[in-house]
Amino acid sequence: MRGLSKKLSLPLWEITKKHDDDVAEGIKEEDEATYYRENGFDLTEPFLHSQEEINEQMFVSExxxxAYHLLREKGVFYPDMEEYFTRINNNTYQYYPEGKKHYSVLNIEEDVSRTDLSDDFCQSCDSCVNPEDVAPWKRTFKTASKKIECFLGNLEKKGIDPMPSWNEEEHVEVPAGRFKFITGRHAQHTQTSTLNNVMLLDIMKENYVWINDAEARKLGIVQGDLVEITSSVGSVRIKAYPTPKIIPETIFYIHGFGAESDGFTFAHRNGASDNEIIEGNIEPVFGSSIMHETIVTVKKV
Incomplete structure (x- = not known):
């Protein structure tokens, strides 16, 4: 990774300088080399030291x-652990006393006392909120106002909605007889990295496509039928799971299956890959793939 990051850093930096207005403004105000280094554009930096060295430096600085030696010795660390951790019996441990269970890693507002503010804060909670579940301190955030900000002025300057809002012109209607494909994750697997784990495959061997049961009946599809899903960029075959738990005109299957490489001894071609049918559209604000807008057809094989 160190060699790859070295090859990629400067070419990506040149592209960023050309297309990112904020970066262009930043370079005007300070030395380019300093801006490049201090704002995370040098991709080699994370690989200059081992992960263990990085973890130690970050932990010790905080x-x-x-505390770091305690972490290495015990395998775990949390604030005031040595003072508060108590073994009650062979099966029960106390991590914090009842009156000390609330703490925050966020900064407290200036000139605010935790003790003085605790009762007022809890009294101001909505009646549906259990004050015991809320850290009873006013906290500050790393924003200009020191509060949670939903309106982002820098996006407005770029012609992007500064607050999340519905844009009717971006809504994609589903044509008659077709479906909108959506994808998601599963608790037993992590992306594609665990799909060759034979023990996890015992829990979930392959993915199925969820299709509304009423829609499935119209197409003559029943549980376990092999169906073909086709988009403008590709086609896959996968077993069907008709269910009322998904709305009409929408189908879904879990990401990460359908590995093409036969190097995956156990996972090769189990189920279907969403990458083979998702169109290559890009979300304009943060540049990720739009994974829930692809229109597809479904037919029984």
């Missing part, structure tokens, strides 16, 4: 050397 909690100190003594």
């Amino acid at each position: 909690y100190g050397e003594e």
Whole structure:
């Protein structure tokens, strides 16, 4: 990764300078080399040291050397652990006393006392909120106002909605006889990285396509039928799971299956890959793939 990041850093930096207005403005205000280094554009930086060295440096800078040695010795660390951790019996442990269970890693507002503010804060909670579940301190965030900000002025300057809003012109209607494909994750697997794990495959061997049961009946599709899903960019075959748990005109299957490489001894071609049918549209604000807008056809094989 160190060699690859070295090859990619400068070409990507040149593209960023050309197309990112904020970066162009930043370079005007300070030395380009400094801006490149201090704003995370040097992709080699994370690979200059081992992950263990990086973890140690970050942990020590936040909690100190003594806490790091405690972490290495015990395998776990949390604030005031040595003072508060108590073994009650062979099966029960106390991590914090009842009166000390609330803490925050966020900064407290200036000139605000935790003790003085605790009762007022809890009294101001909505009646549906259990004050015991809320850290009773006013906290600050790393924003210009020190509060949670939903309106992002820098997006407005770029012609992008500064607050999330519905844009009717971006809504994609589903043509008659077709479906909108959506994808998602599963608790037993992590992307494609666990799909050759034979123990996890015992829990879930392959993915099925969810299709509304009423829609499935119209197409003559029943549980376990092999169906073909086709988009403008590709086609896959996958077993069907008719269910009322998904709305009409929409189908879904889990991401990560359908590995093409026969190097995946156990996972090769189990189920279907969503990558083979998702169109290559890009979300304009943060540049990710739009994965829930592809229109497809479904037919029984």
